[in-house]
Amino acid sequence: xxxxxxxxxxxxTETGRQVTLACHQTWNHNNMFWYRQDLGHGLRLxxxxxxxxxxxxxxxxxxYSVSRSNTEDLPLTLESAASSQTSVYFCxxxxxxxxxQETQYFGPGTRLLVL
Amino acid sequence: xxxxTQPDIHITVSxxxxxxxxxxxxxxxxxxxxxxxxxxxxxxQLLLKYFSGDTLxxxxxxxxxxxxxxxxxFNLRKPSVHWSDAAEYFCAVGSPSNDYKLSFGAxxxxxxRA
Numbered sequence: 001x002x003x004x005x006x007x008x009x010x011x012x013t014e015t016g017r018q019v020t021l022a023c024h025q026t027w028n029h030n031n032m033f034w035y036r037q038d039l040g041h042g043l044r045l046x047x048x049x050x051x052x053x054x055x056x057x058x059x060x061x062x063x064y065s066v067s068r069s070n071t072e073d074l075p076l077t078l079e080s081a082a083s084s085q086t087s088v089y090f091c092x093x094x095x096x097x098x099x100x101q102e103t104q105y106f107g108p109g110t111r112l113l114v115l
Numbered sequence: 116x117x118x119x120t121q122p123d124i125h126i127t128v129s130x131x132x133x134x135x136x137x138x139x140x141x142x143x144x145x146x147x148x149x150x151x152x153x154x155x156x157x158x159x160q161l162l163l164k165y166f167s168g169d170t171l172x173x174x175x176x177x178x179x180x181x182x183x184x185x186x187x188x189f190n191l192r193k194p195s196v197h198w199s200d201a202a203e204y205f206c207a208v209g210s211p212s213n214d215y216k217l218s219f220g221a222x223x224x225x226x227x228r229a
Contacts, residue, residue: 004158031215040124042205043159043219050215058216090158100209101147101166104217106158 002027006091006107014115019078021110023091030096032074033104034058034066036087043090049074050096081114088112117142117208121220128196129228136191136223138180138206147209148189149217150180154202162204165189166211176200201227 004025013019023032030051035043045058047066055066063085065077078085088111092104118141128134140146147166151159163174170182180191189206203224207217 033216035219040221042121042221045216048216092159094215096215100211100214100216101164102209102215103149103161103164104159106151106160108156108158 004091004093004105004107006089006110008110009108010111012113012115013081015081015083017081019081019112021076021078021089021091021112023074023076023107024072025091025093025105025107026072027093027095027105028071029093029105030071031094031102031104032068033092033094034064034074034076035090035092036060036085037090037109038087046076046089047074078112083114086112086114117146117210117218119206119208119218119220121204121206121223123223124221125224125226127226127228130198131195134191134193134196134200134225136204136206136225138189138191138220139187140189140206140208141187142208142210144211145184147211148180148182149207149209150174150178150189150191151205151207151219152176152202153205153222159205162191196225196227198227198229201225 034046049068094102150162
């Protein structure tokens, strides 16, 4: 079955370190998204991609970067981790064929703690 | 810009009782509307969505939602909750302008008591 996976599931890091969170989907979807989930804020969009070599900033992109070198993967990099980036991170994908009515499919999440 | 408000942060309901979760949206035209559920430690799963047609939408796990344009609302209901319905529920809005992004509400946590 097609799926979307994230790794690691849990990560503890120190302030100032570079961290990369992996996201891999086997749906062959064009679109991929990264969100962070914080209490009281729901899910906020960090970055998104509508195809290979396409990346776009979301509403909370400062301190994060992504690159899309193939269809399946969209790694999220925290350039210099800050305590404010302690959060749960979700990756999602959608087909990219039918506009805003498309379902997004979510990975299980990565819980990141920055000390 | 589109936005979503979920007025209730936390709801406690008895098993077997009915459940209604509120969602209000802000958008210039008829948006695409979604309800997702997040069980503890899991990712989000789509419950149902609305983009046109019948304003009462049926979803998985016995949930339904009704789109009311006059009230800018898309409330989620279930007639009789089960202990397994304890989860966090998110309302989201998408744009008919061929943009694929979703805007999510802050979520409502549902606790089910025996």
